Amino acid sequence: MYRSLFPRDVFAEMDRLQRDLQQAFDLSPSIRGFARQGFPALNVGGTPTSIEIYAFAPGVDPATLEVSLERGLLSIAGERKSVLPPAEAKASVHINERFDGKFRRALSMPEDADPDGVQASLRDGVLHVTVKRRAAAQPRRIAVQ
Incomplete structure (x- = not known):
């Protein structure tokens, strides 16, 4: 009797195929971001003096x-190389869920974003972008006399 090293269950394969098709056409958010154009995953927040963007790109x-801010649109672009063996190696890949290739994410910035006050750093696979707010737009306390 022949036994495969990786037994295949027809129903499990059908379930995987259904999930893959649903993910390909689904535009609702999930744990991995949006189904399409969801890499890198982003966290965006703000302080009174800056806008903080964290892009998770291990x-x-x-x-x-490449990080750029032009006409109120912050763009993050780059490329992640494949870690899979090349095709000529004739290696089998059983599961490949990691994204590789070129990517681009764009975020609309508020009016008070200062294009001259952008800083970006990458550490441990997390890109941290800080966009300073213009000083005129920051709240200030006015003394009442």
């Missing part, structure tokens, strides 16, 4: 990253 070479 395995991305800092030399391939």
Whole structure:
């Protein structure tokens, strides 16, 4: 009797296929971000003096990253190389859920974002972008006399 090293269950394969198809056409948010164009996953927040963006991009070479702010649109672009063996190696890949290739994410910035006050750093696979707010737009306390 022949037994495969990786037994295949027809119903499990059908379930996987259904999830893959649903993910391909689903535009609702999930744990991995949006089904399409969801890499890198983002956290965006703010303080009275800045807008803080965290892009989770493990395995991305800092030399391939490009961060730009133009006309109120912050763009994060780059490329993550594949860690799979090349096709000529004739290796079998059983599961490949990691994204590789070129990516671009764009965020609309508020009116008080200062294009001259943008800083970006990459540490442990997390890109941290800080966009300063213009001083005129920051709240200030006015003394009553």
